[in-house]
Amino acid sequence: MPVASSSRRKANTRRMNSSDIEEDTFTQPQADDDVESDHDRPRQSKRPKKEVKNETKAARKQRAVPTKADANDEEEDSNEDERIDVDDFPDQPLRKDQMTMLNNIAKDWLKMEQTIGQHWGALRDVGSAIAETADGDEENDNLDELEQVARDIIDIGAEMKSHARVLEGLQQKILQGDEVTKAGDVYISGVKESKKEYAKKTTRQKYAKDENYKDFKSAIYEVQHPATAMPPITDFIPKEDGDDSDDDDDLEVGGVTQNYNCPITLTLLVNPLTSSICGHSFSGDAIKHSFPRPGMAIKCPASGCNKSFKLSDCKPDANLEKKVKAFKRRADRAAEDSDAEEVIE
Structure with a gap:
């Protein structure tokens, strides 16, 4: 029994030590007469404190892991840092290795002008069809509107060509070793100047020498005046101030009657x-x-x-x-x- 008693005392000592460690947890001290109910009272351990510590570490790790919102915020901050201040960005002169880019842009302008020019055939056919059925003021008004469309096509084409010319001029300056700064301003200014020069031209100077326009007018005239040679295109465009200095006026000759017979068979052309x-x-x-x-x-x-x-x-x-x-x-x-x-x- 002494052994048992000794074991009992050790157990009580352990329980007492545990109680001493946890006494800060309780709000009321325990009475001596409650010792016998020590077995009934739930044992307090350090596990809750460990769980609190574990939770604290988990929370700390959770805060350390960046969320999607955090990533977006960081990306926005990065973009803010990398964004170029255009107003304060120093102008960079054009370099020789940029000539290919300028050349390609100039070609694009010319391709657009050529694409618009592909519609001259349709415009000519519509004009001929209207002229064939013209029998009053309404049809004449339609021809006048079509005439304006034809001139608008020439005007748009001239503007597109001016863009190409200005870009080609920039290329020439680079080839000559000139430093081209503020290229955007130079480009815009050059196009504006070219448009002003075109606007100063007379109506004859703008349209009379255009071969597509001549063909358009000839197709309509041929329908309206069969078997009659078309007069010079300048006869359809009144002379304006500035045309007197046009030396080519003296070179304008009348048209010829269109002959649709084959020079070999002397019959109408086939294929x-x-x-x-x-x-x-x-x-x-x-x-x-x-x-x-x-x-x-x-x-x-x-x-x-x-x-x-x-x-x-x-x-x-x-x-x-x-x-x-x-x-x-x-x-x-x-x-x-x-x-x-x-x-x-």
Whole structure:
């Protein structure tokens, strides 16, 4: 029993020590008569404190892990730091390695001008169609509106070309070793100056020498005045102050009556081919049979032409083919009207 008693005392000692350690936790001291109920009272340990410590560490780690919002804030701060202050950013002169960029931009302007120019054929066809059906003031008003569209296309094309010219001028300065600073201001100023110079031109100077415009006017005139040669384009544009100094006015000659007959067959052109050497056109089959052998050059069959060309120089002419068909349609209509008048008489 002494052994048991000794063990009991040790156990009590351990419990007392535990109680001593935890007495700060309790608000009331324990009475002596409560010792016997020590077994019933839940033992207090350091685990809650450890859990508090663990929770504190977990919270600390949670705060250490950046959230998505924190990352966005950091990214915004980084962007704020890296953002360039354009107003205070020093101007940088153009470098030679930037010439390719300037050249490509200039080409883009010219490509846009060429793209717009591709619509001249449609504009010419619409003008011819309106002229064929014109029978009053309304149709004439439509032709006037179409005329303005044609001039607007030339004006827009001139502005696009001015952009390309200014960029090409910047390239030339760089090639010459000139320092080009404030390139943006120089570019904008150059385009504005070019537009001012264009605006000073007279109507004749803007449009009379444009080949697409001449072709447009010729297509309409041909419908309105069949079998009549079109006069010089300047006859359609009143003279203005400044035209007196235009030396090319003296060189303007009247047009010629459009002949849609093949110089070889002397009949209307069929599937026409046009020589890129002299500009004369022929029925496709007729000119093909004029060459003794492939690759051989022959003298142009058109009367008065001394040029020579190969079959490879003759290209299909879709625009001319449309004109021939329109001419044939008008001729057939005129013949029908003439027959109808004879029957009435």
